[in-house]
Amino acid sequence: MKRTDKVILPICIYLILIGLLGWFVWGHQRSFSFLLPIDFDGFGALGDFVGGIFGTLFAALAVYFAWMTFKKETIKTRFYEMLKSHRENVARIQISDIDVFGKYIAVLLEIYVTLLQKLTGKGYRDEDIFKLSYLFFFYGTELNSKTINTLLKKENEKLIDSEDVECVKLYFSTNNISLMGYANDLGIYFRQLYQTVTFIDRQNSLWLSYNDKYEYIKSLRVCLNVNEQYLLFLNSLSTLGMVWEMSKEKDNEKLITKYNLLKNIPESCKENFKNLNFEDKYPHIYYEYMGAEKKEERKKWEKKYF
Numbered sequence: 225m226k227r228t229d230k231v232i233l234p235i236c237i238y239l240i241l242i243g244l245l246g247w248f249v250w251g252h253q254r255s256f257s258f259l260l261p262i263d264f265d266g267f268g269a270l271g272d273f274v275g276g277i278f279g280t281l282f283a284a285l286a287v288y289f290a291w292m293t294f295k296k297e298t299i300k301t302r303f304y305e306m307l308k309s310h311r312e313n314v315a316r317i318q319i320s321d322i323d324v325f326g327k328y329i330a331v332l333l334e335i336y337v338t339l340l341q342k343l344t345g346k347g348y349r350d351e352d353i354f355k356l357s358y359l360f361f362f363y364g365t366e367l368n369s370k371t372i373n374t375l376l377k378k379e380n381e382k383l384i385d386s387e388d389v390e391c392v393k394l395y396f397s398t399n400n401i402s403l404m405g406y407a408n409d410l411g412i413y414f415r416q417l418y419q420t421v422t423f424i425d426r427q428n429s430l431w432l433s434y435n436d437k438y439e440y441i442k443s444l445r446v447c448l449n450v451n452e453q454y455l456l457f458l459n460s461l462s463t464l465g466m467v468w469e470m471s472k473e474k475d476n477e478k479l480i481t482k483y484n485l486l487k488n489i490p491e492s493c494k495e496n497f498k499n500l501n502f503e504d505k506y507p508h509i510y511y512e513y514m515g516a517e518k519k520e521e522r523k524k525w526e527k528k529y530f
Contacts, residue, residue: 292430292431295431296431296432299424299427299431299432302423303420303423303424303440303443306416306419306420306423307420307443307444307447309416310416310417310420310444310447311447313412313413313416314413314447314452316409317409317410317413323449323451325449325451325452325454325455326451328361328406328410328451328455329451329454329455329458329496331361331403331406332357332358332361332455332458333496333497335357335360335361335403336353336354336357336497338357338392338395339353339356339357339360339392340353342388342391342392342395343356343388343392346385346388348384350499350500351461351500352381352384354461354462354497354499354500355376355381355461355462355463356372356384356389356392358458358459358461358462358463358464359372359375359462359463359464360392360403360405361403361405361406362405362406362407362410362411362462362464363405363407364403364404364405364407365393365396365397365401365402365403365405366405367389367405368389369384369385369386369389369390370386372384372389373386375463375464376463378463381463410459414456414459414464414465417444417456418467418468420444421441421444421479421483421485422479424437424440424441425437425441425479425482425483433530434526434529434530435530437483438483438484441483441485442483442484445483445484445485445487445488448485448488450488450489450490450493453485453486453487453488453489454486454489454493454496454502456468456480456485456486457480457486457489457502457505457506458497458500460480460505461500461505468480469481469506475528476529480506480509481506481508481509482529484509484510484522485509486502486506486509486511487509487510487511487512488511488512489502489511490513491511491513508522508525509522510522
């Protein structure tokens, strides 16, 4: 229920009651004459009417709003349980004081640069090479071409030649590059993150307005440091993370843009993966280093959700 509806509903009820009061006291069979004494029989009839009809209505409304309050509290409790699980996931994979997410990005970048050198000129786009890089980063060098192309085919993406995959794997082995993959750590991390966002996003507008949902997910976003947000961006470009947004057609299903999930990525991150600019991939996000004009543009774009 929108905030305006919450204000208008009681006003309408009060106006109806006032109208009924006037009808029974001064209007009923009296042509609305204010010179005549008050019709106490009319008052009694009004009391019976209100008690019988509106009393029941108010009781029903009280039950409805109590249920609404209970539902919202249930959502709130569940959300903070999920947020706690997210923090526990981060603590589980965090190594001492080292920013493990910065490490993940550095490893992925090294794989990506390597594959660009090996596969450029073979008909692959930078996006295709990045997707392959992410799969090696996620699954390690045990990954085979059949698994890769099964994943790519699922999303109707350009397939990778098996010879090119073996060429890359040979390069890794001959240069003593051992990639164990980070599926065990990041698989749980991203599934939990996605589940938390979709839990809030899928709540009926009767319980949570867009602003309510945005505030909940903002509470999650502020728990993500810069490298976590940047890794989320990279994950969303991969075959495994397209469910966040890239595989969606409707704006309402594009979770990263809808909830401004990459807002805190600094402009300096553009230097990391120069061919994968987050501003180009997510043009409707308001990044905090941007000016007031972009902020107003974002506000106008958000109006579709109200």
